[in-house]
Every structure is written in structure tokens, then in C-alpha cells.
Amino acid sequence: MIESSGNGQIKQIQKLKKNARFRKQEGLFIVEGYKMVQEALYHHLVKALYVASFCQEAYREKLSMPDTDIPVEIVSDRLFGELSDTVHPQGVLAVVFMPRYDKEKICRNENAALLCLEDIQDPGNLGTMIRTAEGAGMAGVVLSGGCVDIFNPKVVRSTMGALFRVPFWFCEDLSTEVESLKGEEFTIYAAHLEGENSYTLESYAGKIGILIGNEAKGLSKEVSEKADKKVRIPMEGELESLNASVSAALLMYEVYRNRG
Numbered sequence: 001m002i003e004s005s006g007n008g009q010i011k012q013i014q015k016l017k018k019n020a021r022f023r024k025q026e027g028l029f030i031v032e033g034y035k036m037v038q039e040a041l042y043h044h045l046v047k048a049l050y051v052a053s054f055c056q057e058a059y060r061e062k063l064s065m066p067d068t069d070i071p072v073e074i075v076s077d078r079l080f081g082e083l084s085d086t087v088h089p090q091g092v093l094a095v096v097f098m099p100r101y102d103k104e105k106i107c108r109n110e111n112a113a114l115l116c117l118e119d120i121q122d123p124g125n126l127g128t129m130i131r132t133a134e135g136a137g138m139a140g141v142v143l144s145g146g147c148v149d150i151f152n153p154k155v156v157r158s159t160m161g162a163l164f165r166v167p168f169w170f171c172e173d174l175s176t177e178v179e180s181l182k183g184e185e186f187t188i189y190a191a192h193l194e195g196e197n198s199y200t201l202e203s204y205a206g207k208i209g210i211l212i213g214n215e216a217k218g219l220s221k222e223v224s225e226k227a228d229k230k231v232r233i234p235m236e237g238e239l240e241s242l243n244a245s246v247s248a249a250l251l252m253y254e255v256y257r258n259r260g
Helices: 008-018 020-026 034-042 058-062 077-083 103-108 123-135 153-158 174-183 244-258
Strands: 028-032 046-052 072-075 092-097 113-117 140-144 168-171 187-191 208-212 229-232
Touching: 008 020, 008 028, 008 046, 008 077, 008 092, 020 028, 028 034, 028 153, 034 046, 034 092, 046 077, 072 077, 113 123, 113 174, 113 244, 123 140, 123 153, 123 244, 140 174, 168 174, 174 187, 174 208, 187 244, 208 244
Parallel strands: 046 072, 113 140, 113 208, 140 168, 187 208, 187 229
Antiparallel strands: 028 092, 046 092
């Protein structure tokens, strides 16, 4: 049983929780709770499993372990409480390899619909968008270099497992990425206050990308000018904008509705 916070594995977990650069360097991140750990196990991405002593028997019944060679470490309840990112930990935590997806294969799909995000900063917003992207049947999510780290524990938790099922990739410059997508015959729609048409008046046929901007600033001028079409979401009252994840959800489900 691991009882010391000075243990090398425990130090690595703490660093993976807190440091995005370290996560990227190692190609690893942390998931916690039975649902998320089971998803990671199902996709054969678990490097090591850590179990609190209070559930060292129960976890065997609650988790299906397809990879029998995964090391399992028992951790004292006190120490697990320090590792956990939740108020009431379930007692299971895994160090997980980052999933990788084939961008070229996704973009070859003649009906690929992508959610393209510029500088989304709130972990809850990003997690919600990824979760909604799965529900709306999106082919993938594109994240600019200014977005909050997708492997941030709060993002991971709020995806509710969709992180393992929705393809995604990163780009340093979204403007350049949009140009690349347009070169592959994608039509790009930007959610924008200056949109000529309501978002419900477009057909969203073929390959498409939906642009959603930063919570406070919206889309940058450089990126919004790359869009083929700007669409607006009608609003009553004196609102200036909607929450970014709400806007993304409305557009993604309008794409879903149009495609029947």
C-alpha cells in the first residue's frame, strides 16, 4: 500500500493534475471515478490504476478490466483524499494515455461536421461542448492553441466520458486551420452578432465547420473573416450574447436537425 506523498508515482499524479505542460510532455492525464476509469479501460488507454484502501475489494466488481496487465496500486484513504479532485471521491483513479485521432480520415468524410473553437477558457464550457458534440453527432472538435487544456481535470470530468468518443485535434492558429479546411471543401459558419441570417435558415449540407469564439471576446476578426457565412442567434431583451456552450449547442443541434 502506498501511504507516502513522497512516493514517485504519487508525485507524478499530482504534477499531471496541476501542470498542462507536464501532461503534454508525458502524453498522460488523470481520470477519476468509476465511469471515467471504465471508459479509459474500454479504450485500452489506462497506464496504471490507483485504488483507495476503502474500496480495494469493491472495485473488482464495479470495473471490467480488459487489460489484465495493468498495474493496480492500493493507496491509503488519507493519501487518496489528497489526490482526488472531488469532494466525495469514489476511490478509483487512473493515469491514462492521451487519445489520438486521424484528422485526415475524419476530414475525408463527405458529411463531416466540425466544431471549431477559438480560445475557449472555461473548463466547464469546453467539457460541455465536447459532451454536446457527441450528442449532436459531430465528427470532431478543433481547438485553437488559446483554449483551456482539454486534459484539465475539470474539463475531463465535465465531458462525462465523451472525451474518449469525440475525435479532436489542436491547432496553434485557428485562422490557418480554417483556411486548410476550406481547401478541403468545408463550408465554414461563424456564430456572429453581425450574421445576416438566423442560424435556422441555413442548410448545413456537406462538409461544414461551426466557429465559436472566446466567452468574453467572441471570435477574433481574423478568424470570423475566414467564415463563408456568419449566422446570428436571435435574442430578446438586452442581452449582448449567449454563453459560448449554449451557442455551440444551438448550432450543433440545428446541424443535427437539418440532417434528419
